[in-house]
Amino acid sequence: MAQRSKDKNDAEVLRPVIARHIRDLGLRDVPAYFEWCARNGVAVSLDKSAEARAAEVALVAAAMASADARSKLHRNPRRFIAEACAGRIDPAAVDRPGWREVAQAISRSKDGAGERESLAAFLLRFERVSNLLFETVTVLHTPMLYLEGLIRLHERRGQWLRDPLAWKVSSHNAGRQFSALARHLLARYDVPLFLDSAWLRGDRGASRFRDWFVHIGLGHNMRTAKTPYPMTKMIAHHFVSAPADFSIEGALMLADIKAMNGGERLAAALMGTRLGQRVERDPERRAFWLSVYRFFIANPMLDLAHAGPIVDFLNFQKYESQEVMVGPNRAETRPPPQPNLTMTRRTPDSLLRQVEDWHGALRAVRANADRFWKTSGIPGLTLQKGSRDDPDRLQLWTFRELLSGQDLIDNGRALKHCVASYAHSCARGACSIWSLEMRMGNERRGDPVLTVEVDANRVVVQARGRANRRPDEGEQAMLETWMKKGALKPGNYLYGW
Numbered sequence: 001m002a003q004r005s006k007d008k009n010d011a012e013v014l015r016p017v018i019a020r021h022i023r024d025l026g027l028r029d030v031p032a033y034f035e036w037c038a039r040n041g042v043a044v045s046l047d048k049s050a051e052a053r054a055a056e057v058a059l060v061a062a063a064m065a066s067a068d069a070r071s072k073l074h075r076n077p078r079r080f081i082a083e084a085c086a087g088r089i090d091p092a093a094v095d096r097p098g099w100r101e102v103a104q105a106i107s108r109s110k111d112g113a114g115e116r117e118s119l120a121a122f123l124l125r126f127e128r129v130s131n132l133l134f135e136t137v138t139v140l141h142t143p144m145l146y147l148e149g150l151i152r153l154h155e156r157r158g159q160w161l162r163d164p165l166a167w168k169v170s171s172h173n174a175g176r177q178f179s180a181l182a183r184h185l186l187a188r189y190d191v192p193l194f195l196d197s198a199w200l201r202g203d204r205g206a207s208r209f210r211d212w213f214v215h216i217g218l219g220h221n222m223r224t225a226k227t228p229y230p231m232t233k234m235i236a237h238h239f240v241s242a243p244a245d246f247s248i249e250g251a252l253m254l255a256d257i258k259a260m261n262g263g264e265r266l267a268a269a270l271m272g273t274r275l276g277q278r279v280e281r282d283p284e285r286r287a288f289w290l291s292v293y294r295f296f297i298a299n300p301m302l303d304l305a306h307a308g309p310i311v312d313f314l315n316f317q318k319y320e321s322q323e324v325m326v327g328p329n330r331a332e333t334r335p336p337p338q339p340n341l342t343m344t345r346r347t348p349d350s351l352l353r354q355v356e357d358w359h360g361a362l363r364a365v366r367a368n369a370d371r372f373w374k375t376s377g378i379p380g381l382t383l384q385k386g387s388r389d390d391p392d393r394l395q396l397w398t399f400r401e402l403l404s405g406q407d408l409i410d411n412g413r414a415l416k417h418c419v420a421s422y423a424h425s426c427a428r429g430a431c432s433i434w435s436l437e438m439r440m441g442n443e444r445r446g447d448p449v450l451t452v453e454v455d456a457n458r459v460v461v462q463a464r465g466r467a468n469r470r471p472d473e474g475e476q477a478m479l480e481t482w483m484k485k486g487a488l489k490p491g492n493y494l495y496g497w
Contacts, residue, residue: 018046021053025060077134078127081106085120092386095393098134100386102147108477109151122154123147125164126181135174139197140247142472146178149199152210153185159214160185187217193244194251202473205279209248216240228281234259249276256290262297269304270296273311277468288318291343302348306355313355317341371405371423376432378454381482395438398446399482402426402433411435414448416467422453431455436463436478450475454488461491 022033030046037044042056080099083089084106091103109119126132132146167184171177179196191213198209208226215225222236231239238258242251246267253276254267270276270293280286292314296302317338378401385395402408405423411433412419425431432454439446450471453461463471463479471479483490 017053018048021048021056024053024057078124081123081127081133082120085116085123087111087116092384095386097393098136101145102134104474105145105148105151108473110155118157119151119154122157122164123150126150129169130177130181131172131174132177132181137175137200139200140469141466142469144200144202144472146174146200148202148473149178149182149196152199153182156186156210156214161188182213183217186214189217189219191217192240192242192251194242194246194248197248202476203470205470228279229283229286231255232259247271247276249279252279257293257297260290260294260297262293266293266296266304269307270311272467273308274315274468275311277470285319288342295343295346299348306352309355309359310351313358314341316358371427373403373427373429375401375403376429376454378432378434378458378486378488380434381485383478383481393440395440396446397436397438397449397478399452399478400435400437402435407435408433411448411451415451415465417451417464419451429456431461436475450479452479455491457489458487459489459491460494463494 018030018033022029025033025036027033027036033046034044040056040059042059043052048056080089080102084103087107089103091100091107094100094103106116106119109116123133132150135146136143137146138144162184164181164185167181169177170180175196178199179193182196182199183191195209195213195216198206198213201209212222212225212227216222222240223231223233235255237255239251239255242254243264246254250267250271253270254264257263257267257270275289280289292311296304296307316336318336318341319339320336321333380401381399383397385397386393402411402419403426405420408420408423408426419433422431422433426433434452434454435448436450436452437446437448450463450465452463455461460479460483463475465471465475479494480490482488
């Protein structure tokens, strides 16, 4: 402080030299100069020799040259892809939207011997002839890059049937281009269009779906693929015949429903429930949910607006353990209310009455709004994407622990799920609930993206987004960073089956 005061007092003596020097650096005044010095690791002083001032001017010139070179690079797609594959681009330093995500995707790709060189040649082949490298597509309500799909196609190059150089573009539409390229590389026979999403999705279960694409493309029957349950001839037929706009899980559901003489309308309604979010592998559970499909098919006049509440009710009654308070700060876990529940002899009227009664009981959960509990002791984390020099594009992703009933209610409303029912468990320390939130640098509040459950053993049990969707690849990377810093362990089914 004494030195800085002395510098300010000496400013009148040194003003002509320092004022010129500050102008040469492109700065406004002495305070701005002091900030620049601190930021660039040079002495925070006005008492500088001619050599020191020349070195500072050279430092600014080098920074400007670097910024200019970076700006030119970020306008040249071929050079950008080549440099990203060579590892010479820091994604955090890329300001251009879309291009930053491309650099991030390449940085996450395999980096073994020769991998990136081969990937660069593969990607640059398509930069000249297609729209794929910087285009996005929405899959499962999440924007994804076609580039991610190209990277995964490249990872399967040992299974390629044809040379990518022989592929010719026959459409200006990026989706059609990607479909045609995937089939050029990996298919001799027709592959359902809905399976294209397997290459774009980053969840762990998608790798199995990519195997199915290759299996069908080689002309094999879906019944001989590695599926989560045995398929009948009819189910396999309906699966590969599903519409292009269905998700893969939706196509599996549709195949089951059509094999029972149901239709697409029912499948579309059930795809929006928890049943459309994962593939059930357990034989007993699968048998039960098949009986639920039969119930809907047998009652076609039942308004499908009730599908979601009915599925939630049945799942709660048959499969969810209950935590009951048996004393001050003491709870015991009890089995589901109706573990032997079946759909036998149920009528729509009686079932809807039970659903309504249950939702009435659930509304009592709202009484937890005024309930608070202690933190779990697990540290939160804020991750930054972008540069703080550009707050309009800076993204701040924060893991925040939810510490009240109202927090749970607000989070559940925002993401369309029932996390509010966890108030008792949180209050007694059986688990903690976290919200992953994203805000732009110029915003005061963030929006929830994922809800994360961590049990008392610091195991991350589940992470779900809006309407119980799975985390995408970017969110998985953030989860893993947080888990590593917080010494948390992933649960067996954290990312699905």
